[in-house]
Amino acid sequence: MIFSTSxxxxxxxxxxxxxxxxxxxxxxxxxxxxxxxxxxxxMLKKLKTKKLVQxxxxxxxxxxxxxxxxxxxxxxxxxxxELFLVDKLRFDWDSVHPIAEELEHISSxxxxxxxxxFLGNPSFDPHGDPIPDKNGKIPLLNxxxxxxxxxxxxxxxxxxxxxxxxxxxxxxxYHIVLGTQIMILKKFEFxxxxxxxxxxKNVCIISEQVTKNLFVHDIQKKK
Amino acid sequence: MIFSTSxxxxxxxxxxxxxxxxxxxxxxxxxxxxxxxxxxxxMLKKLKTKKLVQxxxxxxxxxxxxxxxxxxxxxxxxxxxELFLVDKLRFDWDSVHPIAEELEHISSxxxxxxxxxFLGNPSFDPHGDPIPDKNGKIPLLNxxxxxxxxxxxxxxxxxxxxxxxxxxxxxxxYHIVLGTQIMILKKFEFxxxxxxxxxxKNVCIISEQVTKNLFVHDIQKKK
DNA sequence: AATTAAATTTAGATTTGTCTAAATTTAATT
DNA sequence: AATTAAATTTAGACAAATCTAAATTTAATT
Numbered sequence: 139m140i141f142s143t144s145x146x147x148x149x150x151x152x153x154x155x156x157x158x159x160x161x162x163x164x165x166x167x168x169x170x171x172x173x174x175x176x177x178x179x180x181m182l183k184k185l186k187t188k189k190l191v192q193x194x195x196x197x198x199x200x201x202x203x204x205x206x207x208x209x210x211x212x213x214x215x216x217x218x219x220e221l222f223l224v225d226k227l228r229f230d231w232d233s234v235h236p237i238a239e240e241l242e243h244i245s246s247x248x249x250x251x252x253x254x255x256f257l258g259n260p261s262f263d264p265h266g267d268p269i270p271d272k273n274g275k276i277p278l279l280n281x282x283x284x285x286x287x288x289x290x291x292x293x294x295x296x297x298x299x300x301x302x303x304x305x306x307x308x309x310x311x312y313h314i315v316l317g318t319q320i321m322i323l324k325k326f327e328f329x330x331x332x333x334x335x336x337x338x339k340n341v342c343i344i345s346e347q348v349t350k351n352l353f354v355h356d357i358q359k360k361k
Numbered sequence: 362m363i364f365s366t367s368x369x370x371x372x373x374x375x376x377x378x379x380x381x382x383x384x385x386x387x388x389x390x391x392x393x394x395x396x397x398x399x400x401x402x403x404m405l406k407k408l409k410t411k412k413l414v415q416x417x418x419x420x421x422x423x424x425x426x427x428x429x430x431x432x433x434x435x436x437x438x439x440x441x442x443e444l445f446l447v448d449k450l451r452f453d454w455d456s457v458h459p460i461a462e463e464l465e466h467i468s469s470x471x472x473x474x475x476x477x478x479f480l481g482n483p484s485f486d487p488h489g490d491p492i493p494d495k496n497g498k499i500p501l502l503n504x505x506x507x508x509x510x511x512x513x514x515x516x517x518x519x520x521x522x523x524x525x526x527x528x529x530x531x532x533x534x535y536h537i538v539l540g541t542q543i544m545i546l547k548k549f550e551f552x553x554x555x556x557x558x559x560x561x562k563n564v565c566i567i568s569e570q571v572t573k574n575l576f577v578h579d580i581q582k583k584k
Numbered sequence: 585a586a587t588t589a590a591a592t593t594t595a596g597a598t599t600t601g602t603c604t605a606a607a608t609t610t611a612a613t614t
Numbered sequence: 615a616a617t618t619a620a621a622t623t624t625a626g627a628c629a630a631a632t633c634t635a636a637a638t639t640t641a642a643t644t
Contacts, residue, residue, distance in 0.1 A: 142600080142601085144601065144602095164621070164623085165621060173602075174603065174604085175621075175623080176602085176605095176622085176623070176624080177601070177602055177603070179622070179623055179624085180601075181601080195622080195623070196609060196610065196622060223475075227476060228479075229471075229475065237467070237469050240467045240468065244463045244464060245463065246459075252450040256450050256451075365631090367632095386591075387592055387593085388590090388592080396632075397634080398591075398593080399592085399593070399594080399632085399633070402592065403630095403631075403632080407630095418592080418593070419591080419640065
Protein backbone atom coordinates (compact mmCIF):
# COMPACT_ATOMS: atom_id res chain seq x y z
CA MET A 139 0.00 0.00 0.00
CA ILE A 140 1.16 3.48 -0.83
CA PHE A 141 0.56 6.66 1.15
CA SER A 142 0.76 10.34 0.35
CA THR A 143 3.45 12.49 1.88
CA SER A 144 0.79 14.17 3.95
CA UNK A 145 -0.60 10.90 5.28
CA UNK A 146 2.89 9.75 6.14
CA UNK A 147 3.61 12.94 8.03
CA UNK A 148 0.46 12.52 10.11
CA UNK A 149 1.35 8.92 10.90
CA UNK A 150 4.85 9.95 11.90
CA UNK A 151 3.55 12.70 14.17
CA UNK A 152 1.01 10.46 15.85
CA UNK A 153 3.74 7.90 16.42
CA UNK A 154 5.90 10.57 17.98
CA UNK A 155 3.18 11.92 20.26
CA UNK A 156 2.16 8.44 21.38
CA UNK A 157 5.42 8.29 23.33
CA UNK A 158 3.95 10.79 25.75
CA UNK A 159 0.34 9.72 25.97
CA UNK A 160 -1.84 6.72 25.27
CA UNK A 161 -4.22 8.78 23.16
CA UNK A 162 -3.16 11.64 20.93
CA UNK A 163 -5.63 14.51 20.88
CA UNK A 164 -6.49 16.66 17.93
CA UNK A 165 -4.99 19.92 19.12
CA UNK A 166 -1.68 18.34 20.03
CA UNK A 167 -1.46 16.88 16.54
CA UNK A 168 -2.43 20.21 15.01
CA UNK A 169 0.37 21.94 16.92
CA UNK A 170 2.91 19.25 16.07
CA UNK A 171 2.03 19.39 12.40
CA UNK A 172 1.72 23.13 12.21
CA UNK A 173 -1.80 23.02 10.93
CA UNK A 174 -5.39 23.53 12.19
CA UNK A 175 -7.51 21.23 14.29
CA UNK A 176 -10.11 21.05 11.51
CA UNK A 177 -7.54 19.71 9.07
CA UNK A 178 -6.48 17.11 11.59
CA UNK A 179 -10.04 15.91 12.01
CA UNK A 180 -10.37 15.53 8.25
CA MET A 181 -7.19 13.50 8.02
CA LEU A 182 -8.03 11.31 11.01
CA LYS A 183 -11.26 10.27 9.32
CA LYS A 184 -9.30 9.31 6.25
CA LEU A 185 -6.63 7.41 8.19
CA LYS A 186 -9.37 5.61 10.03
CA THR A 187 -11.00 4.33 6.85
CA LYS A 188 -7.55 3.09 5.84
CA LYS A 189 -7.29 1.32 9.20
CA LEU A 190 -4.11 3.12 10.15
CA VAL A 191 -5.53 4.74 13.30
CA GLN A 192 -8.18 4.02 15.87
CA UNK A 193 -10.26 7.15 16.19
CA UNK A 194 -13.55 8.06 17.82
CA UNK A 195 -14.99 11.54 17.64
CA UNK A 196 -13.75 13.79 20.44
CA UNK A 197 -11.73 10.92 21.93
CA UNK A 198 -8.33 11.39 20.29
CA UNK A 199 -6.52 8.75 18.25
CA UNK A 200 -3.84 6.08 18.32
CA UNK A 201 -2.10 4.06 15.66
CA UNK A 202 -3.29 0.56 14.82
CA UNK A 203 -0.70 -2.19 14.54
CA UNK A 204 -0.56 -1.57 10.80
CA UNK A 205 -0.18 2.15 11.43
CA UNK A 206 2.71 1.49 13.76
CA UNK A 207 4.46 -0.62 11.12
CA UNK A 208 4.08 2.19 8.63
CA UNK A 209 5.42 4.70 11.17
CA UNK A 210 8.43 2.55 11.94
CA UNK A 211 9.20 2.18 8.25
CA UNK A 212 9.21 5.97 7.90
CA UNK A 213 11.36 6.43 10.99
CA UNK A 214 13.76 3.84 9.62
CA UNK A 215 14.09 5.69 6.35
CA UNK A 216 14.50 9.05 8.07
CA UNK A 217 17.28 7.87 10.32
CA UNK A 218 19.13 5.94 7.65
CA UNK A 219 19.13 9.01 5.41
CA GLU A 220 20.34 11.18 8.27
CA LEU A 221 23.22 8.85 8.87
CA PHE A 222 24.01 8.80 5.16
CA LEU A 223 24.02 12.59 5.02
CA VAL A 224 26.34 12.91 8.00
CA ASP A 225 28.68 9.96 7.47
CA LYS A 226 28.91 9.90 3.70
CA LEU A 227 28.06 13.38 2.45
CA ARG A 228 29.71 15.11 5.43
CA PHE A 229 26.79 17.26 6.51
CA ASP A 230 26.77 18.64 10.04
CA TRP A 231 24.54 16.57 12.26
CA ASP A 232 22.44 19.60 13.16
CA SER A 233 21.49 20.39 9.57
CA VAL A 234 20.31 17.07 8.17
CA HIS A 235 16.82 16.91 9.62
CA PRO A 236 14.93 18.95 7.00
CA ILE A 237 16.58 17.08 4.12
CA ALA A 238 15.82 13.71 5.69
CA GLU A 239 12.20 14.86 6.04
CA GLU A 240 12.06 14.91 2.26
CA LEU A 241 14.07 11.78 1.62
CA GLU A 242 12.01 9.69 4.02
CA HIS A 243 9.07 9.81 1.60
CA ILE A 244 10.88 8.13 -1.28
CA SER A 245 8.93 4.93 -1.62
CA SER A 246 11.20 2.13 -2.89
CA UNK A 247 11.71 -0.56 -0.29
CA UNK A 248 14.66 -1.92 -2.17
CA UNK A 249 16.27 1.49 -1.91
CA UNK A 250 16.00 1.59 1.88
CA UNK A 251 17.41 -1.87 2.27
CA UNK A 252 20.30 -1.23 -0.07
CA UNK A 253 20.98 2.05 1.67
CA UNK A 254 21.05 0.21 4.97
CA UNK A 255 23.49 -2.35 3.56
CA PHE A 256 25.66 0.43 2.18
CA LEU A 257 25.83 2.02 5.62
CA GLY A 258 26.65 -1.30 7.24
CA ASN A 259 23.18 -1.92 8.66
CA PRO A 260 23.66 0.58 11.47
CA SER A 261 21.58 0.61 14.67
CA PHE A 262 21.79 4.29 15.59
CA ASP A 263 21.52 7.54 13.68
CA PRO A 264 23.71 10.65 14.13
CA HIS A 265 21.47 11.91 16.94
CA GLY A 266 21.86 8.61 18.75
CA ASP A 267 18.33 7.54 17.96
CA PRO A 268 17.80 3.86 17.24
CA ILE A 269 17.14 2.80 13.64
CA PRO A 270 14.32 0.24 13.34
CA ASP A 271 15.28 -2.80 11.25
CA LYS A 272 13.43 -4.16 8.16
CA ASN A 273 10.81 -5.67 10.46
CA GLY A 274 10.34 -2.57 12.58
CA LYS A 275 12.33 -3.88 15.53
CA ILE A 276 14.03 -1.13 17.51
CA PRO A 277 17.45 -1.76 19.05
CA LEU A 278 17.72 -0.93 22.74
CA LEU A 279 20.33 1.07 24.56
CA ASN A 280 20.22 1.34 28.33
CA UNK A 281 20.33 5.06 28.62
CA UNK A 282 19.35 7.49 31.34
CA UNK A 283 18.34 11.11 31.33
CA UNK A 284 21.26 13.39 32.15
CA UNK A 285 19.15 15.07 34.82
CA UNK A 286 19.08 11.76 36.74
CA UNK A 287 22.87 11.26 36.72
CA UNK A 288 24.82 11.98 39.90
CA UNK A 289 27.80 14.35 39.89
CA UNK A 290 31.38 13.26 39.20
CA UNK A 291 30.34 10.30 37.04
CA UNK A 292 31.65 10.16 33.50
CA UNK A 293 28.97 9.34 30.94
CA UNK A 294 28.60 9.40 27.17
CA UNK A 295 25.97 11.40 25.30
CA UNK A 296 23.77 8.90 23.47
CA UNK A 297 20.76 10.85 22.28
CA UNK A 298 19.00 14.17 22.21
CA UNK A 299 15.25 14.15 22.63
CA UNK A 300 14.54 17.76 21.73
CA UNK A 301 16.00 18.09 18.29
CA UNK A 302 15.03 21.68 17.57
CA UNK A 303 17.55 23.58 15.47
CA UNK A 304 18.14 25.91 18.43
CA UNK A 305 18.92 23.06 20.78
CA UNK A 306 21.30 21.40 18.33
CA UNK A 307 23.02 24.69 17.62
CA UNK A 308 23.61 25.25 21.31
CA UNK A 309 25.05 21.77 21.83
CA UNK A 310 27.31 22.28 18.88
CA UNK A 311 28.56 25.50 20.46
CA TYR A 312 29.49 23.63 23.63
CA HIS A 313 31.17 20.86 21.60
CA ILE A 314 28.62 18.35 22.77
CA VAL A 315 27.93 15.75 20.10
CA LEU A 316 26.92 12.11 20.16
CA GLY A 317 29.60 10.07 21.80
CA THR A 318 30.98 13.04 23.70
CA GLN A 319 32.00 12.14 27.23
CA ILE A 320 30.94 14.50 29.97
CA MET A 321 30.76 14.74 33.75
CA ILE A 322 28.52 16.81 35.97
CA LEU A 323 30.68 18.93 38.27
CA LYS A 324 27.93 20.60 40.27
CA LYS A 325 24.15 20.90 40.34
CA PHE A 326 22.60 24.18 41.42
CA GLU A 327 19.44 23.74 43.44
CA PHE A 328 18.46 27.32 42.75
CA UNK A 329 17.45 26.90 39.09
CA UNK A 330 18.25 23.28 38.35
CA UNK A 331 21.18 24.23 36.14
CA UNK A 332 24.35 22.16 36.07
CA UNK A 333 28.01 22.82 35.62
CA UNK A 334 29.33 20.34 33.08
CA UNK A 335 32.83 19.25 32.16
CA UNK A 336 33.15 18.20 28.56
CA UNK A 337 35.98 15.70 28.90
CA UNK A 338 39.27 16.95 27.42
CA LYS A 339 37.57 20.21 26.52
CA ASN A 340 35.56 22.99 28.00
CA VAL A 341 33.43 23.49 31.06
CA CYS A 342 29.98 24.98 30.66
CA ILE A 343 26.74 25.68 32.46
CA ILE A 344 23.60 24.16 31.03
CA SER A 345 20.02 24.72 32.14
CA GLU A 346 17.73 22.10 33.60
CA GLN A 347 15.74 22.20 30.36
CA VAL A 348 18.81 20.96 28.53
CA THR A 349 19.67 18.23 31.03
CA LYS A 350 16.13 16.92 30.71
CA ASN A 351 16.63 16.51 26.97
CA LEU A 352 20.01 14.85 26.96
CA PHE A 353 20.33 11.11 27.33
CA VAL A 354 23.50 9.32 28.28
CA HIS A 355 24.89 5.89 29.01
CA ASP A 356 27.87 4.57 30.89
CA ILE A 357 31.26 5.46 29.42
CA GLN A 358 31.85 3.68 26.10
CA LYS A 359 29.05 3.29 23.67
CA LYS A 360 29.10 0.47 21.20
CA LYS A 361 27.19 0.86 17.97
CA MET B 362 12.38 29.81 -6.38
CA ILE B 363 10.71 26.52 -5.63
CA PHE B 364 8.62 24.38 -7.95
CA SER B 365 6.13 21.59 -7.44
CA THR B 366 6.97 18.06 -8.48
CA SER B 367 4.41 18.39 -11.24
CA UNK B 368 5.88 21.63 -12.57
CA UNK B 369 9.33 20.08 -12.53
CA UNK B 370 8.13 17.07 -14.47
CA UNK B 371 6.62 19.29 -17.14
CA UNK B 372 9.83 21.30 -17.42
CA UNK B 373 11.86 18.14 -17.72
CA UNK B 374 9.60 16.73 -20.43
CA UNK B 375 9.63 19.94 -22.43
CA UNK B 376 13.40 19.99 -22.19
CA UNK B 377 13.52 16.43 -23.44
CA UNK B 378 11.17 17.04 -26.37
CA UNK B 379 13.01 20.20 -27.38
CA UNK B 380 15.84 17.98 -28.56
CA UNK B 381 13.67 16.88 -31.43
CA UNK B 382 11.82 20.06 -32.36
CA UNK B 383 12.12 23.79 -31.90
CA UNK B 384 8.58 24.02 -30.56
CA UNK B 385 6.95 21.38 -28.38
CA UNK B 386 3.28 20.88 -29.11
CA UNK B 387 0.60 20.10 -26.61
CA UNK B 388 -0.23 16.58 -27.71
CA UNK B 389 3.40 15.49 -27.73
CA UNK B 390 3.75 16.73 -24.17
CA UNK B 391 0.54 15.01 -23.16
CA UNK B 392 1.80 11.71 -24.54
CA UNK B 393 5.23 12.10 -22.95
CA UNK B 394 3.69 12.90 -19.57
CA UNK B 395 0.96 10.34 -19.77
CA UNK B 396 -1.77 12.90 -19.28
CA UNK B 397 -4.42 14.75 -21.34
CA UNK B 398 -3.94 17.68 -23.66
CA UNK B 399 -6.29 19.77 -21.53
CA UNK B 400 -4.11 19.29 -18.48
CA UNK B 401 -1.07 20.31 -20.48
CA UNK B 402 -2.73 23.52 -21.59
CA UNK B 403 -3.54 24.36 -17.97
CA MET B 404 0.03 23.79 -16.86
CA LEU B 405 1.53 25.71 -19.79
CA LYS B 406 -0.46 28.77 -18.79
CA LYS B 407 0.91 28.46 -15.31
CA LEU B 408 4.50 27.94 -16.42
CA LYS B 409 4.14 30.94 -18.68
CA THR B 410 3.14 33.25 -15.83
CA LYS B 411 6.21 31.96 -14.00
CA LYS B 412 8.30 32.81 -17.06
CA LEU B 413 9.60 29.28 -17.43
CA VAL B 414 8.19 28.75 -20.93
CA GLN B 415 7.31 30.81 -23.95
CA UNK B 416 3.84 29.82 -24.97
CA UNK B 417 1.23 31.18 -27.36
CA UNK B 418 -2.17 29.55 -27.76
CA UNK B 419 -2.15 26.81 -30.39
CA UNK B 420 1.51 27.50 -31.17
CA UNK B 421 3.28 25.05 -28.88
CA UNK B 422 5.88 26.00 -26.27
CA UNK B 423 9.59 26.19 -25.56
CA UNK B 424 11.62 26.77 -22.41
CA UNK B 425 12.89 30.24 -21.58
CA UNK B 426 16.52 30.60 -20.51
CA UNK B 427 15.39 30.38 -16.90
CA UNK B 428 13.33 27.31 -17.74
CA UNK B 429 16.36 25.67 -19.30
CA UNK B 430 18.44 26.31 -16.18
CA UNK B 431 15.75 24.68 -14.08
CA UNK B 432 15.60 21.72 -16.46
CA UNK B 433 19.36 21.25 -16.36
CA UNK B 434 19.34 21.33 -12.57
CA UNK B 435 16.77 18.54 -12.54
CA UNK B 436 18.67 16.50 -15.11
CA UNK B 437 21.81 16.97 -13.03
CA UNK B 438 20.07 15.64 -9.94
CA UNK B 439 18.53 12.73 -11.79
CA UNK B 440 21.81 11.57 -13.26
CA UNK B 441 23.80 12.01 -10.07
CA UNK B 442 21.26 9.94 -8.17
CA GLU B 443 21.32 7.26 -10.87
CA LEU B 444 25.07 7.03 -10.59
CA PHE B 445 24.82 6.87 -6.82
CA LEU B 446 22.30 4.06 -7.00
CA VAL B 447 24.41 2.01 -9.39
CA ASP B 448 27.91 2.72 -8.10
CA LYS B 449 27.27 2.92 -4.39
CA LEU B 450 24.08 1.02 -3.67
CA ARG B 451 24.76 -1.63 -6.33
CA PHE B 452 21.50 -1.37 -8.23
CA ASP B 453 21.36 -2.70 -11.78
CA TRP B 454 21.65 0.15 -14.25
CA ASP B 455 18.35 -0.79 -15.86
CA SER B 456 16.33 -0.46 -12.66
CA VAL B 457 17.37 2.91 -11.29
CA HIS B 458 15.32 5.21 -13.44
CA PRO B 459 12.03 5.18 -11.51
CA ILE B 460 13.80 5.74 -8.19
CA ALA B 461 15.85 8.61 -9.59
CA GLU B 462 12.57 10.11 -10.83
CA GLU B 463 11.60 10.50 -7.19
CA LEU B 464 14.97 11.55 -5.85
CA GLU B 465 15.42 14.27 -8.46
CA HIS B 466 12.70 16.32 -6.79
CA ILE B 467 14.47 16.64 -3.44
CA SER B 468 15.13 20.34 -3.28
CA SER B 469 18.32 21.02 -1.30
CA UNK B 470 21.05 22.45 -3.48
CA UNK B 471 23.64 21.67 -0.87
CA UNK B 472 22.57 18.04 -1.06
CA UNK B 473 23.16 17.83 -4.81
CA UNK B 474 26.56 19.43 -4.57
CA UNK B 475 27.67 17.23 -1.70
CA UNK B 476 26.37 14.19 -3.53
CA UNK B 477 28.38 15.23 -6.55
CA UNK B 478 31.51 15.62 -4.41
CA PHE B 479 30.89 12.24 -2.83
CA LEU B 480 30.72 10.66 -6.27
CA GLY B 481 33.90 12.45 -7.38
CA ASN B 482 32.14 15.09 -9.47
CA PRO B 483 31.45 12.67 -12.31
CA SER B 484 30.67 13.76 -15.87
CA PHE B 485 28.59 10.80 -17.04
CA ASP B 486 25.81 8.72 -15.54
CA PRO B 487 25.41 4.93 -15.73
CA HIS B 488 23.62 5.22 -19.08
CA GLY B 489 26.49 7.26 -20.47
CA ASP B 490 24.51 10.47 -20.42
CA PRO B 491 26.41 13.62 -19.50
CA ILE B 492 25.82 15.15 -16.07
CA PRO B 493 25.42 18.95 -16.19
CA ASP B 494 27.65 20.76 -13.70
CA LYS B 495 26.55 23.27 -11.01
CA ASN B 496 26.18 25.92 -13.71
CA GLY B 497 24.28 23.75 -16.11
CA LYS B 498 27.21 23.15 -18.42
CA ILE B 499 27.06 19.78 -20.20
CA PRO B 500 30.29 17.86 -20.84
CA LEU B 501 30.80 16.74 -24.41
CA LEU B 502 31.84 13.37 -25.74
CA ASN B 503 32.49 12.89 -29.42
CA UNK B 504 30.20 10.01 -30.05
CA UNK B 505 28.53 8.61 -33.12
CA UNK B 506 25.43 6.60 -33.69
CA UNK B 507 26.19 2.89 -34.00
CA UNK B 508 24.19 2.80 -37.23
CA UNK B 509 26.81 5.12 -38.79
CA UNK B 510 29.80 2.98 -37.84
CA UNK B 511 31.47 0.84 -40.54
CA UNK B 512 31.99 -2.88 -40.02
CA UNK B 513 35.10 -4.39 -38.43
CA UNK B 514 35.81 -1.30 -36.32
CA UNK B 515 36.02 -1.75 -32.57
CA UNK B 516 34.07 0.88 -30.64
CA UNK B 517 32.87 1.43 -27.09
CA UNK B 518 29.24 1.87 -26.09
CA UNK B 519 28.91 5.36 -24.62
CA UNK B 520 25.19 6.01 -24.36
CA UNK B 521 21.72 4.71 -24.99
CA UNK B 522 19.17 7.18 -26.27
CA UNK B 523 16.06 5.04 -25.92
CA UNK B 524 16.05 4.11 -22.27
CA UNK B 525 12.82 2.15 -22.13
CA UNK B 526 12.87 -0.75 -19.71
CA UNK B 527 12.45 -3.14 -22.64
CA UNK B 528 15.46 -1.74 -24.45
CA UNK B 529 17.65 -1.86 -21.36
CA UNK B 530 16.54 -5.38 -20.59
CA UNK B 531 17.45 -6.51 -24.07
CA UNK B 532 20.90 -4.93 -23.90
CA UNK B 533 21.47 -6.56 -20.57
CA UNK B 534 20.60 -9.90 -22.09
CA TYR B 535 23.25 -9.41 -24.76
CA HIS B 536 25.80 -8.28 -22.16
CA ILE B 537 25.94 -4.82 -23.65
CA VAL B 538 26.52 -2.20 -20.99
CA LEU B 539 28.23 1.17 -20.95
CA GLY B 540 31.87 0.76 -21.75
CA THR B 541 31.33 -2.53 -23.51
CA GLN B 542 33.49 -2.88 -26.61
CA ILE B 543 31.80 -4.18 -29.71
CA MET B 544 32.41 -4.57 -33.42
CA ILE B 545 29.93 -4.83 -36.28
CA LEU B 546 30.59 -8.05 -38.19
CA LYS B 547 28.01 -7.65 -40.92
CA LYS B 548 25.15 -5.36 -41.89
CA PHE B 549 22.12 -6.84 -43.59
CA GLU B 550 20.63 -4.61 -46.25
CA PHE B 551 17.38 -6.53 -46.12
CA UNK B 552 16.09 -5.21 -42.79
CA UNK B 553 18.90 -2.98 -41.56
CA UNK B 554 19.84 -5.45 -38.85
CA UNK B 555 23.45 -6.02 -37.83
CA UNK B 556 25.51 -8.91 -36.61
CA UNK B 557 27.51 -7.71 -33.62
CA UNK B 558 30.50 -9.15 -31.82
CA UNK B 559 30.60 -8.25 -28.16
CA UNK B 560 34.35 -8.32 -27.60
CA UNK B 561 35.50 -11.29 -25.53
CA LYS B 562 31.92 -12.49 -25.32
CA ASN B 563 28.99 -13.36 -27.50
CA VAL B 564 27.85 -12.59 -31.00
CA CYS B 565 24.32 -11.36 -31.55
CA ILE B 566 21.99 -9.89 -34.12
CA ILE B 567 20.42 -6.54 -33.34
CA SER B 568 17.78 -4.67 -35.31
CA GLU B 569 18.24 -1.36 -37.03
CA GLN B 570 16.01 0.18 -34.37
CA VAL B 571 18.59 -0.76 -31.77
CA THR B 572 21.60 0.46 -33.73
CA LYS B 573 19.86 3.81 -34.13
CA ASN B 574 19.61 4.13 -30.38
CA LEU B 575 23.12 3.10 -29.42
CA PHE B 576 25.91 5.64 -29.37
CA VAL B 577 29.58 4.77 -29.36
CA HIS B 578 33.01 6.31 -29.42
CA ASP B 579 36.46 5.14 -30.41
CA ILE B 580 37.94 2.40 -28.23
CA GLN B 581 38.78 3.65 -24.76
CA LYS B 582 36.48 6.04 -23.04
CA LYS B 583 37.84 8.35 -20.38
CA LYS B 584 35.45 9.65 -17.75
C1' DA C 585 -12.10 27.77 -51.43
C1' DA C 586 -14.88 24.72 -48.87
C1' DT C 587 -14.88 20.79 -46.12
C1' DT C 588 -13.04 17.49 -43.11
C1' DA C 589 -9.81 16.02 -39.79
C1' DA C 590 -6.61 16.82 -36.20
C1' DA C 591 -4.90 19.50 -32.56
C1' DT C 592 -5.81 22.54 -28.96
C1' DT C 593 -8.35 25.14 -25.73
C1' DT C 594 -12.34 26.27 -22.69
C1' DA C 595 -15.82 25.20 -19.39
C1' DG C 596 -17.12 22.80 -15.74
C1' DA C 597 -16.40 18.85 -12.52
C1' DT C 598 -13.39 16.02 -9.31
C1' DT C 599 -9.88 14.84 -5.77
C1' DT C 600 -6.70 15.92 -2.08
C1' DG C 601 -5.50 18.63 1.48
C1' DT C 602 -6.13 22.65 3.47
C1' DC C 603 -8.62 26.74 5.64
C1' DT C 604 -12.19 29.88 8.44
C1' DA C 605 -16.10 30.41 11.02
C1' DA C 606 -19.87 28.47 13.28
C1' DA C 607 -21.79 24.64 15.85
C1' DT C 608 -21.24 20.99 19.01
C1' DT C 609 -19.27 18.23 22.63
C1' DT C 610 -16.48 17.57 26.66
C1' DA C 611 -14.17 19.33 30.74
C1' DA C 612 -13.65 22.67 34.32
C1' DT C 613 -15.41 25.88 37.62
C1' DT C 614 -18.33 28.30 40.14
C1' DA D 615 -26.18 21.34 38.71
C1' DA D 616 -25.58 25.22 35.91
C1' DT D 617 -22.42 27.94 33.58
C1' DT D 618 -18.25 28.95 31.30
C1' DA D 619 -14.25 27.63 28.89
C1' DA D 620 -11.66 24.63 26.03
C1' DA D 621 -11.40 21.21 22.63
C1' DT D 622 -13.25 19.25 18.66
C1' DT D 623 -16.10 18.71 14.72
C1' DT D 624 -19.04 20.25 10.84
C1' DA D 625 -20.13 23.07 6.97
C1' DG D 626 -18.69 25.40 3.29
C1' DA D 627 -14.90 27.50 0.61
C1' DC D 628 -10.42 27.38 -1.79
C1' DA D 629 -6.07 26.10 -4.45
C1' DA D 630 -3.56 22.70 -7.13
C1' DA D 631 -3.69 19.39 -10.48
C1' DT D 632 -6.23 16.64 -12.90
C1' DC D 633 -10.23 14.96 -15.93
C1' DT D 634 -14.28 14.72 -19.65
C1' DA D 635 -16.89 16.72 -23.06
C1' DA D 636 -17.81 20.47 -25.91
C1' DA D 637 -16.12 24.38 -28.52
C1' DT D 638 -12.63 26.46 -31.18
C1' DT D 639 -8.62 26.94 -34.05
C1' DT D 640 -5.29 25.22 -37.30
C1' DA D 641 -3.86 22.05 -40.88
C1' DA D 642 -4.87 18.90 -44.52
C1' DT D 643 -7.60 17.35 -48.36
C1' DT D 644 -10.72 17.23 -51.66
